[in-house]
Amino acid sequence: MANGYFTPFTEGLLDASIDLDTAVIKVALVRGYTFSASHKFVSDVTTAGGTINGTSAALANKTVTGGVFDADDTTISATANATNHGLLLFQSSAVTGGADVAATAQRVIAWYDTGTGLPIQPGTGTVTITWPASNPKILKVG
Template sequence: MANGYYTALAEGLMDGSIDLDTATIKVALVRGYTFSATHRTVSDVTGAGGTINGTSAALANKVVAGGVFDADDTTISATASAVNHGLLLFQSSAAAGGADVAATAQRLIAWYDTGTGLPIQPGTGTVTVTWPAANPKILKVG
Protein backbone atom coordinates (compact mmCIF):
# COMPACT_ATOMS: atom_id res chain seq x y z
CA MET A 1 0.00 0.00 0.00
CA ALA A 2 1.15 3.53 -0.71
CA ASN A 3 -0.22 7.03 -1.15
CA GLY A 4 0.30 8.51 -4.57
CA TYR A 5 -0.62 11.05 -7.19
CA TYR A 6 -1.89 9.97 -10.58
CA THR A 7 0.08 10.90 -13.69
CA ALA A 8 -3.21 12.32 -15.00
CA LEU A 9 -3.03 14.98 -12.26
CA ALA A 10 0.18 16.50 -13.61
CA GLU A 11 -1.10 16.29 -17.18
CA GLY A 12 -4.46 17.79 -16.21
CA LEU A 13 -2.92 20.69 -14.31
CA MET A 14 -0.70 21.47 -17.30
CA ASP A 15 -3.36 21.19 -20.02
CA GLY A 16 -6.21 22.72 -17.97
CA SER A 17 -8.42 19.62 -17.86
CA ILE A 18 -8.09 19.52 -14.05
CA ASP A 19 -8.91 22.70 -12.12
CA LEU A 20 -8.72 22.21 -8.37
CA ASP A 21 -10.39 25.46 -7.36
CA THR A 22 -13.13 25.63 -10.03
CA ALA A 23 -14.13 22.04 -10.78
CA THR A 24 -16.12 19.81 -8.43
CA ILE A 25 -13.65 17.77 -6.35
CA LYS A 26 -14.84 14.81 -4.29
CA VAL A 27 -13.39 11.97 -2.24
CA ALA A 28 -14.60 8.38 -2.19
CA LEU A 29 -14.08 5.39 0.09
CA VAL A 30 -12.65 2.57 -2.04
CA ARG A 31 -11.75 -1.00 -1.14
CA GLY A 32 -10.14 -3.80 -3.13
CA TYR A 33 -7.98 -1.47 -5.21
CA THR A 34 -4.24 -1.43 -5.81
CA PHE A 35 -2.92 2.00 -6.75
CA SER A 36 -1.57 2.48 -10.26
CA ALA A 37 -0.27 5.94 -11.22
CA THR A 38 -1.28 5.23 -14.83
CA HIS A 39 -5.00 5.07 -14.05
CA ARG A 40 -6.80 8.17 -15.36
CA THR A 41 -10.50 7.95 -14.47
CA VAL A 42 -12.79 6.60 -11.77
CA SER A 43 -13.84 3.85 -14.17
CA ASP A 44 -10.18 2.69 -14.29
CA VAL A 45 -10.31 2.23 -10.50
CA THR A 46 -13.52 0.21 -10.58
CA GLY A 47 -12.30 -1.69 -13.64
CA ALA A 48 -9.20 -2.71 -11.64
CA GLY A 49 -11.34 -4.26 -8.90
CA GLY A 50 -11.95 -1.20 -6.72
CA THR A 51 -15.36 -0.97 -5.07
CA ILE A 52 -16.66 2.49 -4.20
CA ASN A 53 -18.34 2.44 -0.79
CA GLY A 54 -19.60 6.01 -0.63
CA THR A 55 -18.64 9.41 -2.03
CA SER A 56 -18.54 12.83 -0.41
CA ALA A 57 -20.36 15.90 -1.58
CA ALA A 58 -18.23 18.47 -3.39
CA LEU A 59 -15.35 19.62 -1.21
CA ALA A 60 -16.20 23.02 0.29
CA ASN A 61 -14.10 26.15 0.72
CA LYS A 62 -11.31 24.95 -1.56
CA VAL A 63 -8.06 26.91 -1.50
CA VAL A 64 -5.10 26.68 -3.87
CA ALA A 65 -2.09 28.68 -2.66
CA GLY A 66 1.66 28.18 -2.73
CA GLY A 67 1.35 24.85 -4.53
CA VAL A 68 -0.92 23.47 -1.79
CA PHE A 69 -4.55 22.37 -2.19
CA ASP A 70 -6.83 22.41 0.85
CA ALA A 71 -10.54 22.33 1.64
CA ASP A 72 -12.84 21.81 4.59
CA ASP A 73 -13.01 18.41 6.21
CA THR A 74 -15.83 16.34 4.77
CA THR A 75 -18.01 13.30 5.40
CA ILE A 76 -18.84 10.20 3.40
CA SER A 77 -21.83 7.95 3.97
CA ALA A 78 -20.47 4.40 3.87
CA THR A 79 -22.96 2.03 2.30
CA ALA A 80 -21.40 -1.23 3.54
CA SER A 81 -19.49 -2.41 6.59
CA ALA A 82 -16.20 -3.63 5.13
CA VAL A 83 -12.45 -3.43 5.72
CA ASN A 84 -9.39 -1.75 4.20
CA HIS A 85 -10.70 1.37 2.51
CA GLY A 86 -8.47 3.98 0.96
CA LEU A 87 -9.48 7.47 -0.09
CA LEU A 88 -9.75 8.36 -3.77
CA LEU A 89 -9.57 12.09 -4.58
CA PHE A 90 -11.03 12.93 -7.98
CA GLN A 91 -12.53 15.66 -10.14
CA SER A 92 -16.16 14.68 -10.72
CA SER A 93 -17.11 17.51 -13.11
CA ALA A 94 -15.59 19.14 -16.14
CA ALA A 95 -12.74 21.56 -15.38
CA ALA A 96 -15.17 24.49 -15.54
CA GLY A 97 -17.37 22.93 -12.84
CA GLY A 98 -21.02 21.99 -13.12
CA ALA A 99 -22.70 18.63 -12.90
CA ASP A 100 -20.88 15.36 -12.45
CA VAL A 101 -19.69 13.71 -15.66
CA ALA A 102 -19.66 9.96 -16.33
CA ALA A 103 -17.18 7.84 -14.35
CA THR A 104 -15.26 7.32 -17.60
CA ALA A 105 -14.49 11.07 -17.60
CA GLN A 106 -14.02 11.73 -13.85
CA ARG A 107 -10.32 12.55 -13.53
CA LEU A 108 -8.18 10.96 -10.82
CA ILE A 109 -6.07 13.18 -8.58
CA ALA A 110 -4.67 11.22 -5.63
CA TRP A 111 -4.91 7.97 -3.67
CA TYR A 112 -4.44 7.76 0.12
CA ASP A 113 -4.27 4.47 2.00
CA THR A 114 -1.39 5.12 4.39
CA GLY A 115 -1.37 7.55 7.29
CA THR A 116 -3.23 8.38 10.48
CA GLY A 117 -6.60 6.61 10.43
CA LEU A 118 -5.85 4.76 7.18
CA PRO A 119 -6.90 2.36 5.95
CA ILE A 120 -10.43 3.16 7.07
CA GLN A 121 -12.57 0.38 8.53
CA PRO A 122 -16.10 1.81 8.27
CA GLY A 123 -19.33 0.34 9.40
CA THR A 124 -22.41 1.60 7.63
CA GLY A 125 -23.00 5.26 8.38
CA THR A 126 -20.99 8.44 8.27
CA VAL A 127 -17.20 8.54 8.00
CA THR A 128 -15.49 11.86 8.71
CA VAL A 129 -12.47 12.72 6.56
CA THR A 130 -10.18 15.12 8.41
CA TRP A 131 -7.50 16.57 6.13
CA PRO A 132 -4.08 17.38 7.66
CA ALA A 133 -3.87 20.90 9.10
CA ALA A 134 -0.20 21.29 8.04
CA ASN A 135 1.49 20.80 4.68
CA PRO A 136 0.91 18.90 2.52
CA LYS A 137 -2.75 19.37 3.57
CA ILE A 138 -4.81 17.55 0.90
CA LEU A 139 -2.01 17.71 -1.66
CA LYS A 140 1.09 19.66 -2.52
CA VAL A 141 2.47 20.05 -6.02
CA GLY A 142 6.13 20.91 -6.40
Protein backbone atom coordinates in the same frame (compact mmCIF):
# COMPACT_ATOMS: atom_id res chain seq x y z
CA MET B 1 -0.07 -0.02 0.03
CA ALA B 2 1.08 3.43 -0.97
CA ASN B 3 -0.23 6.97 -1.26
CA GLY B 4 0.33 8.61 -4.60
CA TYR B 5 -0.68 11.03 -7.29
CA PHE B 6 -1.89 9.74 -10.62
CA THR B 7 0.44 10.71 -13.50
CA PRO B 8 -2.50 11.94 -15.66
CA PHE B 9 -3.39 14.32 -12.79
CA THR B 10 -0.13 16.23 -13.18
CA GLU B 11 -0.64 16.24 -16.94
CA GLY B 12 -4.18 17.55 -16.37
CA LEU B 13 -2.85 20.46 -14.33
CA LEU B 14 -0.51 21.38 -17.17
CA ASP B 15 -3.06 21.07 -19.98
CA ALA B 16 -5.91 22.64 -17.90
CA SER B 17 -8.19 19.56 -18.05
CA ILE B 18 -8.11 19.53 -14.23
CA ASP B 19 -8.85 22.64 -12.17
CA LEU B 20 -8.75 22.16 -8.41
CA ASP B 21 -10.46 25.41 -7.46
CA THR B 22 -13.14 25.60 -10.21
CA ALA B 23 -14.16 22.00 -10.89
CA VAL B 24 -16.12 19.86 -8.44
CA ILE B 25 -13.66 17.80 -6.37
CA LYS B 26 -14.86 14.84 -4.28
CA VAL B 27 -13.40 11.99 -2.25
CA ALA B 28 -14.62 8.40 -2.25
CA LEU B 29 -14.09 5.40 0.01
CA VAL B 30 -12.69 2.60 -2.14
CA ARG B 31 -11.91 -1.00 -1.26
CA GLY B 32 -10.13 -3.70 -3.25
CA TYR B 33 -7.97 -1.33 -5.29
CA THR B 34 -4.23 -1.51 -5.87
CA PHE B 35 -2.82 1.90 -6.81
CA SER B 36 -1.55 2.37 -10.35
CA ALA B 37 -0.10 5.78 -11.20
CA SER B 38 -1.18 5.35 -14.83
CA HIS B 39 -4.93 5.40 -14.09
CA LYS B 40 -6.72 8.45 -15.44
CA PHE B 41 -10.44 8.03 -14.73
CA VAL B 42 -12.62 6.73 -11.89
CA SER B 43 -13.70 3.97 -14.28
CA ASP B 44 -10.04 2.81 -14.45
CA VAL B 45 -10.09 2.36 -10.66
CA THR B 46 -13.31 0.34 -10.69
CA THR B 47 -12.21 -1.73 -13.70
CA ALA B 48 -9.02 -2.56 -11.76
CA GLY B 49 -11.08 -4.08 -8.93
CA GLY B 50 -11.86 -1.02 -6.82
CA THR B 51 -15.34 -0.84 -5.33
CA ILE B 52 -16.68 2.57 -4.33
CA ASN B 53 -18.43 2.46 -0.93
CA GLY B 54 -19.58 6.05 -0.62
CA THR B 55 -18.65 9.44 -2.03
CA SER B 56 -18.53 12.86 -0.39
CA ALA B 57 -20.37 15.92 -1.54
CA ALA B 58 -18.27 18.50 -3.38
CA LEU B 59 -15.37 19.64 -1.22
CA ALA B 60 -16.21 23.04 0.24
CA ASN B 61 -14.09 26.17 0.68
CA LYS B 62 -11.31 24.94 -1.57
CA THR B 63 -8.07 26.90 -1.68
CA VAL B 64 -4.98 26.67 -3.85
CA THR B 65 -2.13 28.64 -2.28
CA GLY B 66 1.62 28.21 -2.66
CA GLY B 67 1.19 24.90 -4.49
CA VAL B 68 -0.99 23.48 -1.69
CA PHE B 69 -4.59 22.35 -2.21
CA ASP B 70 -6.90 22.37 0.81
CA ALA B 71 -10.61 22.31 1.60
CA ASP B 72 -12.90 21.82 4.56
CA ASP B 73 -13.07 18.42 6.21
CA THR B 74 -15.88 16.32 4.76
CA THR B 75 -18.05 13.31 5.41
CA ILE B 76 -19.01 10.22 3.46
CA SER B 77 -22.06 8.04 4.10
CA ALA B 78 -20.92 4.43 3.89
CA THR B 79 -22.41 1.01 4.16
CA ALA B 80 -20.95 -1.39 6.73
CA ASN B 81 -17.96 -3.25 5.38
CA ALA B 82 -15.00 -4.52 7.36
CA THR B 83 -12.67 -4.45 4.40
CA ASN B 84 -9.83 -1.91 4.25
CA HIS B 85 -10.78 1.27 2.40
CA GLY B 86 -8.55 3.93 0.90
CA LEU B 87 -9.51 7.42 -0.21
CA LEU B 88 -9.77 8.37 -3.87
CA LEU B 89 -9.61 12.10 -4.62
CA PHE B 90 -11.12 12.96 -7.99
CA GLN B 91 -12.60 15.68 -10.20
CA SER B 92 -16.24 14.69 -10.66
CA SER B 93 -17.34 17.49 -13.01
CA ALA B 94 -16.12 19.12 -16.15
CA VAL B 95 -13.18 21.47 -15.63
CA THR B 96 -15.60 24.42 -15.44
CA GLY B 97 -17.66 22.84 -12.65
CA GLY B 98 -21.32 21.87 -12.75
CA ALA B 99 -22.92 18.45 -12.66
CA ASP B 100 -21.02 15.20 -12.32
CA VAL B 101 -19.86 13.62 -15.55
CA ALA B 102 -19.72 9.88 -16.24
CA ALA B 103 -17.13 7.80 -14.37
CA THR B 104 -15.34 7.37 -17.70
CA ALA B 105 -14.68 11.13 -17.68
CA GLN B 106 -14.14 11.76 -13.93
CA ARG B 107 -10.42 12.48 -13.51
CA VAL B 108 -8.55 10.80 -10.66
CA ILE B 109 -6.15 12.98 -8.68
CA ALA B 110 -4.71 11.13 -5.70
CA TRP B 111 -4.92 7.87 -3.74
CA TYR B 112 -4.47 7.67 0.04
CA ASP B 113 -4.33 4.37 1.91
CA THR B 114 -1.45 4.96 4.31
CA GLY B 115 -1.36 7.41 7.22
CA THR B 116 -3.21 8.33 10.38
CA GLY B 117 -6.64 6.68 10.33
CA LEU B 118 -5.92 4.76 7.13
CA PRO B 119 -7.00 2.34 5.92
CA ILE B 120 -10.56 3.10 7.00
CA GLN B 121 -12.87 0.41 8.39
CA PRO B 122 -16.28 2.01 7.85
CA GLY B 123 -19.36 1.08 9.77
CA THR B 124 -22.85 1.88 8.62
CA GLY B 125 -23.33 5.62 8.73
CA THR B 126 -21.05 8.60 8.37
CA VAL B 127 -17.29 8.54 8.00
CA THR B 128 -15.54 11.85 8.73
CA ILE B 129 -12.56 12.73 6.57
CA THR B 130 -10.25 15.14 8.40
CA TRP B 131 -7.56 16.57 6.16
CA PRO B 132 -4.14 17.36 7.67
CA ALA B 133 -3.94 20.87 9.14
CA SER B 134 -0.36 21.41 7.93
CA ASN B 135 1.46 20.77 4.67
CA PRO B 136 0.84 18.90 2.52
CA LYS B 137 -2.83 19.36 3.60
CA ILE B 138 -4.87 17.54 0.91
CA LEU B 139 -2.04 17.71 -1.59
CA LYS B 140 1.02 19.72 -2.53
CA VAL B 141 2.39 20.09 -6.01
CA GLY B 142 6.05 20.86 -6.37
